Amino acid sequence: MKSVATRKAELEARRKALLSRIEEIGQELDAHDSKDWEELAVERESDEVLEDLGNSAQNELRMIDAAMHRIEDGEYGFCVQCGNEITEERLDLLPATPFCRDCAQLR
Template sequence: MKSVATRKAELESRRAALLARIAEIGQELDAHESKDWEELAVEREGDEVLEDLGLSAQHEMRMIDAALKRVEEGEYGYCVKCGAEIAEERLDVLPATPFCRDCAPRR
């Protein structure tokens, strides 16, 4: 069983990785120099994928920030809906999850 301190370190590490990814995506989106219409169309398609990745990373960061707040409040590892303890196996897969296995499908 992992300690809350270990979980917190893992969440902070993942948050740092997401910040780096978001910065890379921003740089890539700003780096276009093509003036050819065809190349611009291809770049725009790529930009849409990058934007989706960036939005996904931002969502995950919000989840991590909320989990870190629960750590500070002493509520990490407990379902925010029913108050039950979240299974260790679930936290291994989804460390930022606010819900137990039973409440997650009902949210």
Template sequence: MKSVATRKAELETRRSVLMSRIEEIGEELDAHDSKDWEELAVERESDEVLEDLGISAQNELRMIEAAMHRIEEGEYGYCVKCGSKIAEERLNVVPATPFCRTCAQSR
């Protein structure tokens, strides 16, 4: 069983990775200055993929921030909906999850 301190360190590491990724995506999106229509079309398609990746990273970052808040409040590892303890196996897969398996399935 991992300690809350270990989980917090893992979440902080993941947060750093996501923040770097978001920054890189922003830089990539700002770097396009193609004048050729064909290149511009390819860049636009790439931009859509990058934007989706950025949105996904931002969503995960929000989940991590919420988990960090629950750690500070002493509520980490407990379902925010029903209050049950979240299974260790679930936290291993989704460390920032706010829900136990039952409540996550009912959503």
């Protein structure tokens, strides 16, 4: 069983990686300056993929930040909906999850 301190360290490491990814995506999006129409079309398609990746990273960041607040409040590892303890296996897969398996399925 992992301690809350270990989970917090893992969440902080993931947060740092996500911030780095978001910065790289922003740099890539700003780097396009093709004057060729075909290349510009391909770049725009790539931009859509990059934007989706950036949005996904930002959503995960919000979940991590919320999990960090739950850690500070002493509520980490408990479902925010029903209050039951979230299983260790679920936290291993989704360390920032606010829901137990049952409540997540209901959502």
